[in-house]
Amino acid sequence: MTRDKRKKRKDHAGKKAVVKSQKASKQASKAERKDARLNARDSEDEEDIELLLKQFEEQDRKANMVSEETAAPPPSPRANASFVASPLSNTVCYLFGGEHYNGSKLRVFNDLYKYRMDKKDWRKITCALTPGPRSGHQTVALTNGKLVLFGGEYASATQNQFHHWKDCWIFDLKENKWEKLDIATPAARSGHRMTVWKNFVVLFGGFYDNYKTTKYYDDLWLFDTTAYTWTKVETSSTSSKPSARSGFQFFTHNDTCYVYGGYCKKQLEGEREKGVVYSDMWALQMSTDPTALKWERVKKAGAAPPPRAGCAISVHKNRAVLFGGVEDEDEDEDKGGGAGDDASVCQNDMYNFALETKKWFPYAVKKPKTNEPEPATLPATPTGKTKATEPQFDPNLPHPRYNAMLAVQKNTLLMYGGLFERRKEEHTLDDLWSFNLDKQGPWECLQRGAWERATATAAATATGTVDHLPATEATAAAPLADSESDSDSESSDSGSGSN
Known part of the structure; x- marks a missing residue:
């Protein structure tokens, strides 16, 4: 147990x-x-x-996505865009914005292109953040590799609505990136002009139009590119200064900024509002002290061009080179200085303004050595009759125009686009030309425009000389359709407009 x-x-x-x-x-x-x-x-x-x-x-x-690719096709026809030479490369220029009216509707752009002179091609730069579509804005290049853009205008397709911008943007050429500055700026406007002096961007004039009132400006502003601040310059009320205007030319030489020409609408007593085209020139003596800035009128000397609106000026060494413009007795439209009636005459001549002697001279343009046939007259009118006074199309020279875009890179002048008027027809151009300023030419066509190709083909067909045209011109029977010519630059309804 x-x-x-x-x-x-x-x-x-x-x-x-x-x-x-x-x-x-x-x-x-x-x-x-x-x-x-x-x-x-x-x-x-x-x-x-x-x-x-x-x-x-x-x-x-x-x-922050950025893409850069070869542009096919190149930029569409446009005027009142900005075209500036790169300070970082002597073979590159940048084109931004602009507008195109095809006779029925207006397109306003906010695309950015880079033209490479050595490659002779366009590159389109696409950024996630970019300024709204606009024309009549201003863009200037700084030596530190940045572009400064201010203002401009957007108009709806029917031009019944306008919006003027007063935003300020910086584009970094090294990073291909836009930056919008959150700062106080001058009043909204377009048709103003800007130029660079030392570390300052100088702004003058412009206009604002809301369909009820139109205001032209004569104010002067400085943008400090080191502090990113705008300062209004108050000059003496007793001293002379340029009258309010838009569409003028504004450029710098040494310590002087020059204003030439421009356009303004004035209400004359007992008469309707009338456009006034200026041909005066003013010099602004610069100083780091804004209170010391002073305007002086420059006396007209030498063989100055006749009064004209929409001319373009660029500086090369000790001279300012003027191209084109439109001469008109009665300016009815404010497109940075002009559109008009049957008396409008577009020009393609050139003038020099000697910055040391302050004298004007006609520019003697060297003609190319070519075996091209004599230029044909423009095609007959719808009635079948060809006017003896019709202008001729010379394929060796840029077509007469106004509001063209000029840029100088080293010794080469580049010109793109602009507007041409014939009777009551207005044509927006998309051709690109180069001009050797040291050798006084000749002009070289780098890109023949769609409208000029069609015009040359029609004229050659009418005269039986179509076989003599280059292949690229003979095959272009008509201008690009609106849907084709502007397909690369559709604009939203949130943007900007003319000059």
Whole structure:
């Protein structure tokens, strides 16, 4: 019996030990599963954070995404755009914005192009953040590789609504990136002009039109490119200064900024509002002290051009080179200085203004050596009659125009686009020309415009000389359709407009 009791106790103790061991094993297993769940949760949380960070990086990348690709086709026809030479490369110029009216509707652009002179091609730069569509704005280049853009105008397709901008943007040429400055600026306007002196951008004039009132400005502003601040310059009320205007020319030489020409609408007593074209010139003596700035009128000397609106001027060494413009007795439209009636005469001549002697001279343009046939007259009118007074199309020279875009890169003058009027027809151009300023030419056509190709083809067809045209011109039977010529630059209804 005693052995049986000890055996029972021994068996009980063994069973108890087994149960205890099993319980401990279960607890250990439970703890392991708990730890595993916690570790898994931590791992999932880590993966979520990494995914979130990647999403943030992707959003930031898209917000700062920039693409640069060969433009096919090149920029569409346009006027009142900005065209500036790059300060970082002597073979590059930048074109931004502008407008095109095809006779029924207006298109306003906010695309940015880079023209490479060495490659003779256009590159289109696309940024996620960019200024709204506009024309009549101003863009200037700084030596530090940045562009400064201010103002401009947007108009709806029917031109029944206008919006004037007063925003200021910086474009970094090294990063291909726009930045909008959140700062106080001059009043909204277009048709103003800007030029650079030392570390300042100088702004003068322009106009504002909301269909109820039209205001022309004669104010002067300085933009400090180191502090990113605008300052209005208050000149003496007793001293002379240029009258309010838009569409003038504004350029810098040494410590002097020059204003030439321009356009303004004036209400004459007892008469309807009338456009006035200026041909005066003013010099602004610059100083780091804004209170010391002073205007002086420059006397007209030499063989100055006749009064004309929409001419373009660029500076090369010690001279300012003027091209084109439109001469009109009665200016009815404010497109940076002019559109008009049947008396409008567009020009393609050139003048020099000697900045040391302050004298004007006609520019003697060297003609190219060519075996091209004599230019044909423009095609007959719808009545079948060709007027003897119709202008001729010379393929060796830029077509007469106004509001063209000029840029000087080293010794080369580049010209793009602009407007040509014939009777009551207005044509927006998209041709590109170069001119050697050291050798006085000749002009070289780098890109023949669609309208000029069609005009030359029609004229050659009418005279039976179509076989003599270059292949690129003979195959262009008509101007590009609106849907084709502007397909690369659709504008939203949130933007800007004319000069």
